[in-house]
Amino acid sequence: MEKIKRFVTEHPQWTSWIVLAIGMVAILVWSARDVGLLPGQWVALIVATILVAGLAVWIIGWEDEEEEADAGASVAAEAVTEETASEEESVVEEESVDAAEPLAEDDADAADAAVEEV
Numbered sequence: 001m002e003k004i005k006r007f008v009t010e011h012p013q014w015t016s017w018i019v020l021a022i023g024m025v026a027i028l029v030w031s032a033r034d035v036g037l038l039p040g041q042w043v044a045l046i047v048a049t050i051l052v053a054g055l056a057v058w059i060i061g062w063e064d065e066e067e068e069a070d071a072g073a074s075v076a077a078e079a080v081t082e083e084t085a086s087e088e089e090s091v092v093e094e095e096s097v098d099a100a101e102p103l104a105e106d107d108a109d110a111a112d113a114a115v116e117e118v
Helices: 002-010 012-031 039-117
Strands: none
């Protein structure tokens, strides 16, 4: 029983495929029991049904992979955003200090020019 539990937790898509295939084959056998199919036809229908179940699980798995990729991308984006924000804050502080010095020199030059005009 432990092996089955471990397999189910380690391989959820395989498990889904097996369970879905069993259910779909059971529905197929129940629905077509009175049709009079030949053994080769039964085999072909059962194989096709199992493949369709696998395809369905695979397609549903695309959504899970996209969600995982989106979650990973959003975590990475948040980390980059936080890093960028802290870098921008330090750059803004440096620019404000650097920007204040030239303004003071320009103001002094403008004051000197105004005094000379008078």
